[in-house]
Amino acid sequence: MFSLSEENYLKAIFHLETAYKGGVSTNALAEEMQTKASSVTDMVKRLSDKELVNYKKYQGVKLSDAGKDAAIEVIRKHRLWEVFLVDKLNFNWDEVHEVAEQLEHIKSEKLTNELDKFLEYPKRDPHGDPIPDAQGNFAVANRALLSDLKKGETGICVGVKDSSAEFLQYLDKNKISLGKEIKVLEKEDFDQSMIIKMDRNELMISNLISANLFIKTT
Numbered sequence: 001m002f003s004l005s006e007e008n009y010l011k012a013i014f015h016l017e018t019a020y021k022g023g024v025s026t027n028a029l030a031e032e033m034q035t036k037a038s039s040v041t042d043m044v045k046r047l048s049d050k051e052l053v054n055y056k057k058y059q060g061v062k063l064s065d066a067g068k069d070a071a072i073e074v075i076r077k078h079r080l081w082e083v084f085l086v087d088k089l090n091f092n093w094d095e096v097h098e099v100a101e102q103l104e105h106i107k108s109e110k111l112t113n114e115l116d117k118f119l120e121y122p123k124r125d126p127h128g129d130p131i132p133d134a135q136g137n138f139a140v141a142n143r144a145l146l147s148d149l150k151k152g153e154t155g156i157c158v159g160v161k162d163s164s165a166e167f168l169q170y171l172d173k174n175k176i177s178l179g180k181e182i183k184v185l186e187k188e189d190f191d192q193s194m195i196i197k198m199d200r201n202e203l204m205i206s207n208l209i210s211a212n213l214f215i216k217t218t
Contacts (some may be wrong), residue, residue: 001107002050002052002070004105005043006043006046006047006050006052007070007071007074007104007105008033009029009033009043009044009047010047010052010053010063010067010070010071010074011071011074011075011078012029012032012033013029013053013061013062013063013067013071014063014068014071014072014075015032016028016029016032017062017063022060022062023056023059023060023061023062024060024061024062025060025061026040026041026044026060026061028060029044029061044061047067051064051066051067052064052066052067052070053067068136069136072132072136073112073136074104074105075104075132076112076131076132076133076134076136077103077104077105077106077112078100078101078103078104079100079124079125079129079131079132080112080115080116080119080122080125080131081096081099081100081103081104081115082096082097082100082125082126082127083119083122083125083126083131084115084118084119085099085100086126087119088119092168092172093126093127093168094165094168094169094172095165096126097163097164097165113134116133116134121133123139124139124159126178127159127160127163127168127178128157128158128159128160128178128214129159129163141159141214142216143158143159143214143215143216144214144215144216144217145161145210145211145212145213145214145215146182146184146194146196146209146210146211146213146214146215147192147207147210147211147213148215149184149187149210149215149217150184150187151184151185151186151187152183152184153183153184153217154181154182154183154184154217154218155181155182155215155216155217155218156179156180156181156182156215156216156218157176157177157178157179157180157181157182157213157214157215158178158179158214158215158216159178159213159214160212160213160214161211161212161213161214162212167212170209174203174205175198175201176198176203176213180198180199181198181218182196182197182198182213182215183196183197183198184196185197185202191206191207192207192210193205193206193207193210194207194210196210
């Protein structure tokens with residue numbers, strides 16, 4: 001049994017390992033958790049004592065197999081609760097993250113499995129992120145960033161890299177949603193900003209926006 005704080009750290013390490021493809025530095029973890037490096041060091045020692053992480057100086061922190069399993073279980077619960085909140089309780093996709101952060105720490109394995117069954121085993125959450133199954137397997141994500149597309153290329157929006165409320169509200173305001181077909185009409189060499197077309201509408205977006213939208217090319 002792990003504490004809420006331990007689960008949050010395991011989840012953060014999992015995401016950072018995935019992003020950086022290697023050991024996670026204590027500074028990167030401190031930034032992710034918005035805390036002091038000394039607090040991270042204390043937690044890493046605690047997780048290491050429980051054999052949930054492996055830590056080597058200058059090589060960073062890596063999850064052990066047990067730590068990875070625990071992190072994936074928290075992520076599974078978080079994403080299932082997001083689906084429940086959007087599909088069954090009519091939350092908007094920009095409202096669910098903080099609520100799911102609380103619900104993800106419920107310990108009942110039966111509740112998680114029954115929730116998965118009730119939702120008919122969804123593969124992705126409202127932001128397009130894959131939901132691991134009961135064995136911890138993720139659906140394969142065949143996607144790229146909109147920022148990688150060239151002029152004239154088209155793709156379907158299948159996810160967001162940034163799931164902050166502010167970014168999701170920006171997307172809602174500009175009618176950018178999952179399942180929307182996006183065509184790159186123009187792309188500036190100077191700053192990588194784009195003019196895109198959705199339905200019959202054209203929109204100029206910055207590289208910051210395009211680098212946070214996942215696309216499945218068509």
